[in-house]
Amino acid sequence: MTDFLIKSTMALSVLLGTYYLLLEKEKFHQFNRFFLLASLVISFVIPFVTIEIIQEVASAANNNSVVPEQITTNIVEQKTSVYLIFAWIFYGIVTAVLFFRFGRNLYKLIKKTKSGIKRPYQNVTLVLLKEQTLPYTFLNTIFINEEEYQKNKIETELFTHELIHVNQKHSLDILLIEIIKTIFWFNPIFIFYKKAIQLNHEFLADEKVVKSHNNVSFYQNLLLSKANQSPVYYLASNLNYSITKKRLIMMTTTTSPSRGFFKKTILLPLLTGLVYFLCTKTVAQETKTKATVNKETTKKQSKYDSYYDKTTFKIKDDKGTVVAEKKYKDLTPAEQKAVPNVFEGVKFPATKEDVDAKLEKGGPDTIEIDLYDPKNQKVKGPEGTIYKTANLTENPSYPEGIEQFYKFVGQNFKVPVTPAGVKLKGRVYITFMIEKDGALTDFKMLRDIGYGTGDEAIRVLKLCQNWIPGKINGEPVATMYSLPITIQSPD
Structure with a gap:
């Protein structure tokens, strides 16, 4: 779960930052809407994607011997922390409260749809309300003040604005981001995503109004005249959402096709780099042919x-x-x-x-x-050379033998907490340096089986006593060593 949250948050941050830097000020709002929604999807998918880069490593076995494939550590299962239990309880309570709030607001809108006076208007339904309110939209419904409607005080531009919200189904975007916010309430980045999505909706509606009525200054003044009234429902698309300098400036902004194409093209290497950074994983592959035990x-x-x-x-x-x-x-x-x-x-x-x-x-x-x-x-290289076992006359070894080494790992390895029903089984590949004095250094994880097993294996190796160093013609040398540790949690 931690790995998922870290990777998804990194992806969300990079993509949202890219939107603010490259896309928000440009006039290709439909593309921007797709980009924001796709960013959410990509950020939730990326943590589950792994692109393996194979790195061949020498087997830990002696060149002249055959070692059984499986040496399974007798691992000790770690009990779930009481703090973790309380954290999940707290998360469950807050999420339940937020879902209740979400459901209550949704119910209010649906109830208001059924209780108000309905009038057909083009392909939508107008709901006339007694309360004083600006027009706002939810799904296929536009809510307006009854008195203003009866007296024809609602400008045509406002109807056009709300019709765009309905026809382009902007409410679905809002519902999606609200559900995500409710589940991931602890991550503030979704607040910025909702603001970006809603502002983009207004850009889309404003653009359509300007094209349809061809009177930018009148429409700008109309928006400013309505600017004192606040939105009523956070699930609805509101005419008065963020009457800011950004919206007014955007109405007169133009984006050249060449600049738009250039900025869209930049996104491809950016997405490629993001996938490479978050999804690639170097894995070990033994150069020896493996035998089944x-x-x-x-x-x-x-x-x-x-x-x-x-x-x-x-x-x-x-x-x-x-x-x-x-x-x-x-x-x-x-x-x-x-x-x-x-x-x-x-x-x-x-x-x-x-x-x-x-x-x-x-x-x-x-x-x-x-x-x-x-x-x-064997020919000894210059000072500072790091050797592989194939270049040694004597391989490094654990003082009490490799079986005792695996026993040591098994006694000290603590199984990371996993979801219910998940059993850990597989190989962890670690490379490390065996220095001239036998000390283990420079630990690198080439492959693990998730849930922090690789980090735990490195922690245990750091506790290990010094090895007998590798030698060339009797002289100790620094050796790069790789070792597979097979993990299998108890049934």
Whole structure:
């Protein structure tokens, strides 16, 4: 909800600001009416639109191993704050009061329509009222003073003005913005939207009057003579709405086609930029082929773990002399990285039978590990270089192992509050820097599953202890690291 409100308010502000700067003073009022209404629609749709920009990230897995796809954190569900409950109760009470007010005013207009004397006029209905009032319009009805009507004291220009409100269905615009204001009463920007919409309605009606009667000065004086009377209903279109300098000036304003076209054209890159800023999201995509966790995958994983059980690794020194013999589990991280790929020599693309046969056979009796062989050496870049794991001789690692790291995340991760019935499930991708001293810095969220899960994951990572840094030829270096964290809220 917070994300929706922030994005929609930003869109509303930008679009309304654009209207005031570029469009309000120009004489293409029908276009402006469409722009204002479309701005409301666009601002409510934008928060639900996501345009993903794919960024490939290296898998967190060791290059020579297959890691199960799902490592699910045992997350702790966060209880709903009592303040949040009170906030929703307060919102509900205020909204109910405002809807009651809205319904009461609507009822008054409908009641007035039925109780007054009705007269047909062109394609609308005139309702004659005993009360002293300026003409005003609601839906297909124009309300006027009975005495002035009977004595023909209502100028033709005023009828023309109100007919435009009826024929162009301006009341529907007012009803729409009032309903939105009632629901989002806490957002003051809709007050400005209503003022802009109503003033644009008056521009439209004034323009039609001027074209029909061709007497600008008389009409301006007529409006000024009525300027002391206040509008009666906020749901109605009123002749006397905002008799300001803007309306009087607009009657004599002209907009050249070239300037109008230029200003309308500017809107396209502006809308494109708005969508890009609010809707684009960088998401991670692992460069490795993902495998589904099932019994078959688990079986292959078990075979892989035991692949080197019978293999003896002979470790050479810088002179090429064998100085030690080890089993796979006793190898250092740098030595493990120098171990040949399990599937080395298997034809590509490998069939299921080829993979099964390779794993079933097991590793060779002996393998020589020469860390000083040029192929196992990496070239260290200049000071300040940030490395990827593929360029290291030793990958960074969590001191107690990756399983303990996920356990740490699971114990500290608090599930954000979600609407009733919504279960969080999916992957959060975070990139971060592992400095030379093992400290985690420069956290960036590439992908989350909404409701603040990415921010929560970053918060937990900031609590994490230092890692064992990545190394090149035994020397610690700064490493860019990416890690997927699978989130699944408890059933």
